[in-house]
Amino acid sequence: MGEFRFLLNGKVVTVKAPPCYTLLEVLRYVLRMTGTKEGCARGDCGECTVLLDGEPVHACLTVMTQVEGRSVTTIEGIDPQHPLVRAFVEAGAVQCGHCTPGLIISSYALLSRNPSPTEEEVREAIRGNLCRCTGYSKIVRAVLSAAGV
Amino acid sequence: MEVPLHDVDVLVPKNLTEALRILSERRDIRVLAGGTDLLVQLRSGAVSKSDLIDISRLQELRYIRHSDGYIAIGALTTYSDIAGSDIVRRYAPLLAEAAETVGSVQIMNKGTIGGNVINASPAADSLPPLYVLDAKLKLVSVDGTRAVGISDFYRGYKKLEIRPNELLAEVRLRAMGAGEVGHFFKHGLRQGDAISVVNGAVVLDLDGDKVVNAAIALGAVAPTVVRAPEAERVLKGKRLSEDVMWEASREVLKSISPIDDVRGSAAYRRELSVNYLYMTLWRLAREVGAL
Numbered sequence A: 001m002g003e004f005r006f007l008l009n010g011k012v013v014t015v016k017a018p019p020c021y022t023l024l025e026v027l028r029y030v031l032r033m034t035g036t037k038e039g040c041a042r043g044d045c046g047e048c049t050v051l052l053d054g055e056p057v058h059a060c061l062t063v064m065t066q067v068e069g070r071s072v073t074t075i076e077g078i079d080p081q082h083p084l085v086r087a088f089v090e091a092g093a094v095q096c097g098h099c100t101p102g103l104i105i106s107s108y109a110l111l112s113r114n115p116s117p118t119e120e121e122v123r124e125a126i127r128g129n130l131c132r133c134t135g136y137s138k139i140v141r142a143v144l145s146a147a148g149v
Numbered sequence B: 001m002e003v004p005l006h007d008v009d010v011l012v013p014k015n016l017t018e019a020l021r022i023l024s025e026r027r028d029i030r031v032l033a034g035g036t037d038l039l040v041q042l043r044s045g046a047v048s049k050s051d052l053i054d055i056s057r058l059q060e061l062r063y064i065r066h067s068d069g070y071i072a073i074g075a076l077t078t079y080s081d082i083a084g085s086d087i088v089r090r091y092a093p094l095l096a097e098a099a100e101t102v103g104s105v106q107i108m109n110k111g112t113i114g115g116n117v118i119n120a121s122p123a124a125d126s127l128p129p130l131y132v133l134d135a136k137l138k139l140v141s142v143d144g145t146r147a148v149g150i151s152d153f154y155r156g157y158k159k160l161e162i163r164p165n166e167l168l169a170e171v172r173l174r175a176m177g178a179g180e181v182g183h184f185f186k187h188g189l190r191q192g193d194a195i196s197v198v199n200g201a202v203v204l205d206l207d208g209d210k211v212v213n214a215a216i217a218l219g220a221v222a223p224t225v226v227r228a229p230e231a232e233r234v235l236k237g238k239r240l241s242e243d244v245m246w247e248a249s250r251e252v253l254k255s256i257s258p259i260d261d262v263r264g265s266a267a268y269r270r271e272l273s274v275n276y277l278y279m280t281l282w283r284l285a286r287e288v289g290a291l
């Protein structure tokens, strides 16, 4: 068992967990924050995407020793009134919703870096986030509309 | 069935010296860098369970430097670091192209060049650029430092010239000169987040439209990445005409020995190799105004 301290959505947290537990396991099973989803647990689907020091990574491929002392942002850390969240709702970019937290996080990171992306740049930024329902068009439109382009 | 990893211990060395000491004392331990290969393999049971030494926080192994005609890249440098580096874009643009195609943004932010080299997949995307830019790998241990050329490092499918107590510290490449141009190419089964069915890299040293020197490497078509000396020979000393480029592209078949697997048949890979090499040469010829 290890003890890990990190910044989670702006607050310092300390958790006890086996050191090879993933950030995804800690979020869902230790902290009971189930906003971050598990699809594949092997880096393929992007559902578990969180920001680690501001950059999108897979929580399912990040172990706790890699989180110690760093800053993590999950979907719970994004304001529900954020323009990106509203754009997803308004564009109908959410169907079953399983992919949505990961997609919001990936697009949030894109817009922080590049506030007015092209469609191509949006598609590149979310290429690691699979959605089996929407066909992506509405997701891309939502991100572009949140960016005001 | 997923292998549970709750009983796996993860040691976190404070610096390189401590990491090397741990590696010399514990032979039953695996190195964890980004974890994008290793964690998947541990959980699926593809590799046996062992304790880990997490080197991912050793900032001293994360850098990109340029000096004396070389680019030195620390083993823990990520694909995002590489793709965003002005040094790489200027002196090894084809490595930046390769880095941009790796997996997804999430994988680019975490996967390291050292992990790609040591994981030793024949389809690894950083490797063809390393082969055409004559990479040397710097291996360190408590016993000292040694450098191994990339083609001597891979002795067969996942057979590496590295000792159990050694860590890969740095990848050193030749910086491309003013007359040199090159590209990386990759065929995946979809546009993003795909493992290469065939990949490769080409560097041409040109005098006008005449090829002074050529370096070509292909991946996913043999147990290791291979150079294509026959194709290189066809190009050397010639002007970049359509005929010469086709002849060189067909010669690539002499260097490859692809297999059938889930991503494609051997025949498909042979055809892709010829066509991608031709397309890449054609693109370079257009860019330098030879066509």
Ligand SMILES: Cc1cc2nc3c(=O)[nH]c(=O)nc-3n(C[C@H](O)[C@H](O)[C@H](O)COP(=O)(O)OP(=O)(O)OC[C@H]3O[C@@H](n4cnc5c(N)ncnc54)[C@H](O)[C@@H]3O)c2cc1C
Residues within 6 Å of the ligand: A042, A043, A044, B030, B031, B032, B033, B034, B035, B036, B037, B038, B039, B040, B075, B076, B101, B102, B103, B104, B107, B110, B111, B112, B113, B114, B115, B116, B117, B118, B119, B123, B124, B125, B126, B166, B167, B168, B169, B193, B194, B195, B196
């Ligand atoms: C969804 C997904 C998509 C992917 N897409 C691609 C792709 O498009 N192209 C591609 O080439 N790869 C791809 N990969 C594979 C992987 O991301 C890369 O090979 C990556 O570079 C591995 O680096 P890492 O730091 O994560 O390595 P790790 O998983 O940490 O380690 C990999 C291996 O190298 C060893 N190791 C790592 N660093 C060192 C070191 N410095 N010294 C000694 N040993 C070391 C480890 O012990 C382990 O055996 C993908 C993986 C996933 C999960």
Ligand code: FES
Residues within 6 Å of the ligand: A037, A038, A039, A040, A041, A042, A043, A044, A045, A046, A047, A048, A049, A058, A059, A060, A061
């Ligand atoms: S659960 Fe992490 S990528 Fe699928």
Ligand code: FES
Residues within 6 Å of the ligand: A093, A094, A095, A096, A097, A098, A099, A100, A130, A131, A132, A133, A134
């Ligand atoms: S909305 Fe169902 S997977 Fe995207």
